[in-house]
Structures are given as structure tokens and as C-alpha cells.
Amino acid sequence: MELIKWDAGYSVGVEEIDHQHQHLFKLVNDFIETFGGGHSRDKLRTVLEEMINYIDYHFFSEEKLLKAHPEFEKHRKEHSDFVKKTLLLQGDFIEKGEGINADVLKFLISWLKNHIIGTDVKFFQEL
């Protein structure tokens, strides 16, 4: 699967958040590479956990900065719906021993890209 690349189109105009998005892209790429590289289940679990933990931390950072936006609750709900999905994925993988499939990974990637471009950029501009 193709790796993802951060470019200026993803910039929200706040350095701290741009850096976090760049780091998030790196963690997603680690996950894509681990997924595609035939690595062990343990390794896949480690990268998955690292990515999910960082997503959580990153959303928290964004939410601290976006509280004043009139549609803040809508944004926060997008985050929490996504976190729920990642936790379900993690639970299925760890507890039920299910595999990760390419469709799930594609969903994750497209959600992140669309959320940054469609929601984050808009919200930070409107602040």
C-alpha cells in the first residue's frame, strides 16, 4: 500500500498542530509498512497501539486550541466517533485475535486525510 505524504495542503497554520499531523503521518506509514511487510503480530500490535495512543493525544491537543470555535462540539464528535472506531479495531485485533485488513487501513487513512483537509484546516482558519 502506498505511503502517505504530508504537504502544505494539510497545513492548518499552527506549527504545533502541523508537526503533530506530520508525526501522525509517520506513525501511519510505520503501520502501513508493518502491515505490508509480513511482520509479526506482536510488532503490528505495537505500532497499532502507538498510532492509536498518539491519535488520542493529538485530538486532545487540537481540542484545547479549538474550544472557542462555535462548532467545537461538532468537531469533538468527529474525533470521538473516530476514536471509538480505532478502539473497536484495536479490541478486535488484540482480544478477538482478528487480523487487520487493507479496507480498514484504507478507511483510517482516508478519514485522517479528509478530516485534516475538510475539518481541521477550516476550523483553524475560522478561529
Ligand SMILES: [Fe+2]
Ligand atoms: Fe481534528
